[in-house]
Amino acid sequence: MQQVPAQQSVTSLARYAPARANGVDPFHGYQNRDYCNAFWGPGDTGPNVLLARMRGAERTMDELRSFWRERTNIETEYAQKLAKLSKVPIGVEEVGELRSSLNMLQKETEVQAGSHLELADRMRNVLEKQADEFHQKQVQHRLTLQANIGKKLKHRQTQETFATRAWEKCENDRSRINSYTQQLNYTAAGPDAQRLESKLARTRETAKANEKDFLAFTQTVVELLAEWQTEWKSFCDSCHDLEEERMEFMKDNLWLYANEVSTLCVSDDQSCERIRESLDQFEPERDALTFAEEYASGNELPQPPNMSIDSSDPSIASKTQYANFERKSNRPPRPLSYPYQEGEAVENSIDTSRGPTAQADGMHISGPESLTQSPPPPPPPISTSNSNSTAFTAPTSIARTPSSASPTSGRITRTPSLRPGTHLPVQPANGHTTQEESAFGRKVLFYVRALYDYQATIDEEFDFQAGDVIAVTSAPEDGWWSGELLDDARKVEGKHIFPSNFVCLF
Structure with a gap:
């Protein structure tokens, strides 16, 4: 000791x-x-x-x-x-x-x-x-x-x-x-x-x-x-x-x-x-749409007043118009909102509103290099009923989410939630699906392109990189789709599951 x-x-x-002199033992050897x-x-x-x-x-x-x-x-x-x-x-x-x-x-x-x-x-x-x-x-x-x-x-x-x-x-x-x-x-x-x-x-x-x-x-x-x-x-x-x-x-x-x-x-x-x-559970893009869903005043555009003297003339009656504009966002790339711990996966900050053209414009888009938990639920799907209105549907939850509890310490080890973007590919109508078959004999519904890198977390999933093209063979509502990577060198039979919120329509 x-x-x-x-x-x-x-x-x-x-x-x-008392002052002790050097070399003098006050205890006299005891x-x-x-x-x-x-x-x-x-x-x-x-x-x-x-x-x-x-x-x-x-x-x-x-x-x-x-x-x-x-x-x-x-x-x-x-x-x-x-x-x-x-x-x-x-x-x-x-x-x-x-x-x-x-x-x-x-x-x-x-x-x-x-x-x-x-x-x-x-x-x-x-x-x-x-x-x-x-x-x-x-x-x-x-x-x-x-x-x-x-x-x-x-x-x-x-x-x-x-x-x-x-x-x-x-x-x-x-x-x-x-x-x-x-x-x-x-x-x-x-x-x-x-x-x-x-x-x-x-x-x-x-x-x-x-x-x-x-x-x-x-x-x-x-x-x-x-x-x-x-x-x-x-x-x-x-x-x-x-x-x-x-x-x-x-x-x-x-x-x-x-x-x-x-x-x-x-x-x-x-x-x-x-x-x-x-x-x-808080997705900023989704909550912004929730506000519009609950408190929107409609999409009917205001019409100029009828200045005609003869209001009974049907040829000059005003025609109702509805807003159907394409959004143009000026948001800068999203910064990290909080410091990450060393060793945790970090999401790249990107402008998700630019869609699949971002990479073509010179922006390098990549997802997390190491994904330690399954992706979050995909953003709410958008179903098109007519050209002038859209219906908002609440997202479904993902059943399989690995636990983040550490078996050794008993304490929770968190990784940052991954919210790569809001681009959920809209499934083509029945008349626009392809009749091709994949290399493993499955029917191809449509094709998508990867927006971000993804690393598989279970045996049924496959890895892909930003820019890869994937043939979709099944598109269930839970957001975990089935498909095949169009790269013979990296395609493996039996690995077909991928997250839909990492891709966009090709």
């Missing part, structure tokens, strides 16, 4: 930490690092360091508790803003799948608001509450054990101070006695000698009293030290237990926070996935 370098504290702990063996040393360095550590630990828990409180307030405010935003109307006049997608956006925003509000409640009722409870435990430890050991330490330090001062007095008394004794040796008998003897006698009496006090203080200190060792060892054990419990609590508390936020991220991702699934 790699040794993690110790980081110097920027709190009061740095003031009490390997045990339990608190009851690590915080002694000369003077009161050990108690100062450990008590500073406990004060810093309590401050850390108080800061963590404040952090959870503020984090909860932020999450609550965010959830409330999301809930308010989900009520704001968006596109109330839209129709079709766009309206459904906008509704899904509002619904999932409301779901996300509820998820974030639940996270805020769990932070408040679990994370913040647990931190507050442990902080109260630290406060109780400080008010009982820590306060008591602090009093014991102060009392011991006071008695040691008294003993030190008594020892200093005894040293002064001995110095004075030696001085008076030397003076008497060089002083002749007389009044001066008598005064020195008197001072010497009083000093000796004072020295005896000071020695008595020194012995008493020393005895008290010895007794207090024995008692202090027992109580300080017990306090060190309690601090060691509390610190281990605090470390374990903080690890669990922070881990729980990471899990809660991660769970919320998964929930948000699921909401986003539901929005993307709704958008998968």
